[in-house]
Amino acid sequence: MHNVLIVDDSATSREVLRAILCEEAGFNxxxxxxxxxxxxxxxxxxxxxxxxxxxxMPVMNGLEATREIMIETPTPIVIVSASTRVKEIEASMEALGAGALAILLKPSGPHSPQHAAMAKEIVSTVKAMAGVLVIRRRRRVTPQGSSSLVKEPVATPQRPKIKAVSILSSTGGPPALAKVLGALPTDFPIPILLVQHMVPSFVAGFASWLDSVVPIRVCLACDQARIEGSCVYVAAAGSHLGVSRGSRIRLSDDPPIDGFQPAGTHLFASVAEEYRHECVGVIMTGMGRDGVDGLQRIYDAGGTTIAQDEASSVVFGMAKVAIEQKIIGSVLPLDQIGNQLKQLVC
Structure with a gap:
């Protein structure tokens, strides 16, 4: 039995969430x-x-509450938000960085046509997150004389050994991606294609937030756009992300793969077909096995494959399956993945 605390300033929303969770055995x-x-x-x-x-919320918002709880009483937290405004989405992303584990869209009520699907996602996510071990956060102290991120000087360019990096992440992904991409210079010479499993309504806000916290440029992928270095292309909601001949973005409306659209497997398979051994596939924190079949294609083509290790993963699911399939060249802690990518292109 999982004990749940519901936090929401709306009595109606509290009751909707209570009904969803109490209808499912195993929640209290x-x-x-x-x-x-x-x-x-x-x-x-x-x-x-x-x-x-x-x-x-009034008095103290969810971001501030998440920070305090992760300092005072570390507990798995799932953000459930109704707002898709940029300010609230950015706060939700910051809450993930502060220790929250996932973000979901708040259901409007049982009369909504999407209610059943949204309720199912809430149940499965809350159940999975209830079993995650979280760590205590330290209270942040801003040192005197601190400054904003200083961009690295442009180094003498060297011919990259690879032509594209592809990354898949899911639960726990946003703050993990901020750490990996934050280790890369502004002039990282090759393109990065990214699939982050996320509620569609939050994808654009996620891309905007990520662009604001890492040195390298981040944008939403647009169909047929030419792929350029020094940019991270985030898969758009509701479309698979891939590449076509001539190094252009290829968005596809093919059916979901293992329930995901965009799917990591589609991305990895597409990158393997276009770049063969001159590509990298990175599989990170998250539930399930998305990406494994596509990563197999990169591995078979002679490309480089990297998995985030168990200790630094919020949920050791996708990466674990890939490692067990023996298709991973390097298993690395989160704080070493960015440096590994830099070494591969220099």
């Missing part, structure tokens, strides 16, 4: 909080197994 809603400050106190008092957290 132990309490409610109507703002972030109350959530911090209830987390200390009730010690829930998992918390669903709204973002836009």
């Amino acid at each position: 809603v132990v309490g409610f909080a109507k703002d972030g400050r109350e959530a911090v106190e209830k987390a200390k008092e009730l010690h829930p197994d998992v918390i669903t957290m709204d973002i836009n």
Whole structure:
């Protein structure tokens, strides 16, 4: 039985979430909080197994509450937000960086045609996150004289050994990607194609947020756009991301693969077909086995394959399956993946 604390300033939303979770065996809603400050106190008092957290709330918002809970009473947190405005999406992404594990779209109610599908996703995600071990965060102290990110000077270009990097991440992905891509210079000479499993409504905001926190440029992938170095192309919602001849973006409306659209398997297979041994496939934190079949194509073509290790993964699922399939060349902790990519192109 998983004990759940529901945090939302709307009584209606609290009741919708309670009904969704209580209809599923294995959940026990132990309490409610109507703002972030109350959530911090209830987390200390009730010690829930998992918390669903709204973002836009009075007194203390969900981002601030997440930060405090991860410092005071570390608990798995799932962000459940109704807003797709840029400001709230950025706050949700920052909450993931502060220790929240996943972000979902808040269901509007049982009369919505999407309610059943959204309820199913909430149940499966909250159940999975309830079993994740989280770590205590330290309170941030801004040192005097700190400055914003300083871009690295442009180095003398060298011919890359590879022509494209492809990355797949899922649960726990946004902050992990910020760390990997944050290790790359602004002039990283080859393109990076990225699939991040995420609720479609948040994808554009995710790309904007990622662009704001890493040195290298990040943009949403557009069909037939020429692929250029020094840029990360994020898969758009509802379309598979791939490449076509002449190094152009190819968005596809092919059916979902293993339930995902975009899917990592489609990306990896497409990159393998276009670049053969001159490409890299990186599989990171997340549930399930998406990407494994596509990564097999990169491995068979002689490309480079990298998996995030268990210790640094929020959920060791996709990477674990790929490692067990013996198609991974390097298993690396999160803080070494970016440096490995730099070494491969220099």
